[in-house]
Amino acid sequence: MSAECIFCKIVRGEIPSKKIYEDEDVFAFHDIRPVAPVHFLIVPKQHIPSMYEANMVHHQALGKMLALAGGLAQQEGADEGFRTIINTGRVGHQEVYHVHMHVLGGPEPLGPMIVRKQRGA
Ligand code: 5GP
Ligand code: ZN
Numbered sequence: 001m002s003a004e005c006i007f008c009k010i011v012r013g014e015i016p017s018k019k020i021y022e023d024e025d026v027f028a029f030h031d032i033r034p035v036a037p038v039h040f041l042i043v044p045k046q047h048i049p050s051m052y053e054a055n056m057v058h059h060q061a062l063g064k065m066l067a068l069a070g071g072l073a074q075q076e077g078a079d080e081g082f083r084t085i086i087n088t089g090r091v092g093h094q095e096v097y098h099v100h101m102h103v104l105g106g107p108e109p110l111g112p113m114i115v116r117k118q119r120g121a
Helices: 006-012 056-075
Strands: 018-021 025-031 038-044 080-087 101-105
Touching: 006 025, 006 038, 018 038, 018 056, 025 056, 038 056, 056 101
Parallel strands: none
Antiparallel strands: 018 025, 025 038, 038 101, 080 101
């Protein structure tokens, strides 16, 4: 637990969130600035700053994040596909340093994952 971490505060209920799921290991809630019609986050309750710090000690929570994604996506209305993203570090454009998995869904297709750079342009 980190006293200052915004997602730890959400897990503890000190900052309000639109919760969609909770158990002893993980917590899922709507992203405050959605970039798709379905956009929620699944986080481990334990404070892990990034995927660099994740290891086998955390396998139960990390496994649950993946195992829950499809069911929660369907529950939230993304029943024709969705995308999971875990941003890590500076290059991954991570903004909040508490591991979180984005789950993004349509109904419209989300487009390519990363826009390809034009070669020789
Ligand atoms: P990152 O770039 O670290 O992968 O994404 C962080 C995400 O957390 C962003 O999509 C941002 O909108 C979301 N976020 C940041 N602060 C809050 C908050 O206080 N509440 C909620 N629900 N989402 C947040
Ligand atoms: Zn935290």
